[in-house]
Amino acid sequence: MLRSLRVLRGLLLAALTVSICAFAPSAHAQSSAESLAVSSPAAAAALVAAPAPDRLAQAYASFTPENRAYARIRVALRLLGPWYGVLAGLFLLFSRLSARFRDVAYGLGKRLYVRVLVYFTLYTLAMFLLSLPLAWYEEYAVEHQFALSTQSWLGWLGDSLKGVVFSIVVLGVVPLLALAWSSIERQPRRWWLWLAAGTLPVALAAVLLQPLVFDPLFHRFTPLPDSPLRHQLLDLAARAGIPARHVYEIDMSTTTRKLNAYVNGFGASQRIVLWDTTLRAMKTDEILFVMGHEMGHYALGHIWKFVLFLGAGAYLVFFLVAQVHAWCVRRFGALWLVDSVADLAAMPMLAIAISLVMLAATPALNALTRATEHEADIFGLELTHDTDAAERAFLQLAEGNRSDPDPPRWIELLLYDHPPLAARIRFAHGYKPWESGQKPRFYPQAQAKGVSAPR
Numbered sequence: 001m002l003r004s005l006r007v008l009r010g011l012l013l014a015a016l017t018v019s020i021c022a023f024a025p026s027a028h029a030q031s032s033a034e035s036l037a038v039s040s041p042a043a044a045a046a047l048v049a050a051p052a053p054d055r056l057a058q059a060y061a062s063f064t065p066e067n068r069a070y071a072r073i074r075v076a077l078r079l080l081g082p083w084y085g086v087l088a089g090l091f092l093l094f095s096r097l098s099a100r101f102r103d104v105a106y107g108l109g110k111r112l113y114v115r116v117l118v119y120f121t122l123y124t125l126a127m128f129l130l131s132l133p134l135a136w137y138e139e140y141a142v143e144h145q146f147a148l149s150t151q152s153w154l155g156w157l158g159d160s161l162k163g164v165v166f167s168i169v170v171l172g173v174v175p176l177l178a179l180a181w182s183s184i185e186r187q188p189r190r191w192w193l194w195l196a197a198g199t200l201p202v203a204l205a206a207v208l209l210q211p212l213v214f215d216p217l218f219h220r221f222t223p224l225p226d227s228p229l230r231h232q233l234l235d236l237a238a239r240a241g242i243p244a245r246h247v248y249e250i251d252m253s254t255t256t257r258k259l260n261a262y263v264n265g266f267g268a269s270q271r272i273v274l275w276d277t278t279l280r281a282m283k284t285d286e287i288l289f290v291m292g293h294e295m296g297h298y299a300l301g302h303i304w305k306f307v308l309f310l311g312a313g314a315y316l317v318f319f320l321v322a323q324v325h326a327w328c329v330r331r332f333g334a335l336w337l338v339d340s341v342a343d344l345a346a347m348p349m350l351a352i353a354i355s356l357v358m359l360a361a362t363p364a365l366n367a368l369t370r371a372t373e374h375e376a377d378i379f380g381l382e383l384t385h386d387t388d389a390a391e392r393a394f395l396q397l398a399e400g401n402r403s404d405p406d407p408p409r410w411i412e413l414l415l416y417d418h419p420p421l422a423a424r425i426r427f428a429h430g431y432k433p434w435e436s437g438q439k440p441r442f443y444p445q446a447q448a449k450g451v452s453a454p455r
């Protein structure tokens with residue numbers, strides 16, 4: 001996703017709630033997902049013809065030197081990217097630009113709301129400019145170098161600017177940030193409790209509104225066109241207990257060649273969205289499995305569980321953020337011309353503290369999302385009974401994704417929010433409780449319907 005959006009999401013702590021539910025690993029998904037190396041009819045036919053055990057070998061074979069190079073760059077970017085953001089924030093502090101932004105904000109307004117809005121606008125624009133080289137490399141240059149992006153330079157820049165304006169509007173004009181700042185001003189020791197308490201409603205609102213307000217800024221959503229596939233998908237959704245009006249197609253082909261599908265939103269806005277690239281490249285039974293996986297997220301309530309988890313975890317996160325923030329301001333404040341944690345010019349330090357704490361929490365959060373992704377895989381298998389289609393769908397990803405199907409353990413722990421593809425293929429290959437009469441874990445009808453589950 002866009003860098004500017006990451007700033008917004010980091011501040012709201014809502015990032016995780018909206019990125020957990022894609023089919024493909026997010027390291028390679030959303031803005032930078034998986035192209036389809038295997039989209040030629042001949043390659044696809046070879047895939048179907050291959051006996052299942054060979055698919056694992058195919059997954060390894062698909063990790064060509066070119067894909068390895070792409071994966072290496074992405075791993076480096078994922079590892080170093082957050083530190084680049086930290087450095088950019090430190091630059092604003094040590095160069096005293098942040099102090100200057102505060103002075104401009106104080107010169108332009110008397111009310112806290114106006115001052116926060118002016119400061120935050122300057123800060124966001126400065127961070128956008130400082131981050132632009134890396135964002136351009138990560139989201140545009142690399143994606144074009146490996147022929148994964150279909151977006152023009154101007155299109156990419158336009159989307160990035162839209163993201164900046166969106167974060168200024170949401171955090172600045174909606175008085176969220178001013179509210180947060182007034183709590184820091186009033187309670188310089190216990191402000192973190194207020195921000196933690198505010199996280200749950202803000203995350204809920206963000207998740208609820210994302211599909212309605214944010215997503216349509218960048219892409220067009222349409223209900224699936226009338227076709228045999230649509231009927232099969234709606235039949236599958238009905239069996240999983242999901243209303244048909246919640247299944248959409250999104251025109252991702254305007255920006256990427258990669259494949260994915262996801263579920264987001266909350267309550268009435270919750271929806272399952274298929275990338276049009278996936279619709280075009282995958283076979284019907286593979287799409288049905290991918291959707292079965294997404295329906296697993298939906299039916300197992302992964303989104304609201306994650307929102308609740310964030311709401312509770314926010315107390316620990318903001319407590320630690322407050323300690324780091326206070327210590328750094330005490331230690332370096334004089335150098336930055338920042339006199340207290342409530343000084344507007346300290347905002348970059350607050351963002352840095354949030355980044356550092358979230359970085360430390362990432363391995364635990366990834367372990368959690370890997371577990372929920374595994375649950376969704378199980379649900380998809382129990383819903384479709386189609387382990388073969390699942391393996392093919394995973395393999396399509398392994399090839400299109402250019403991700404390492406079997407990464408070193410430390411990379412998996414640090415970066416993977418989905419199980420690695422080899423693990424997913426291996427699991428799908430052996431998971432057939434309906435054949436051995438075992439109890440299914442998540443989809444109760446699986447056993448009752450027996451081996452002849454509808455496809």
Ligand SMILES: [Zn+2]
Binds near residue numbers: 293
């Ligand atoms: Zn998923």
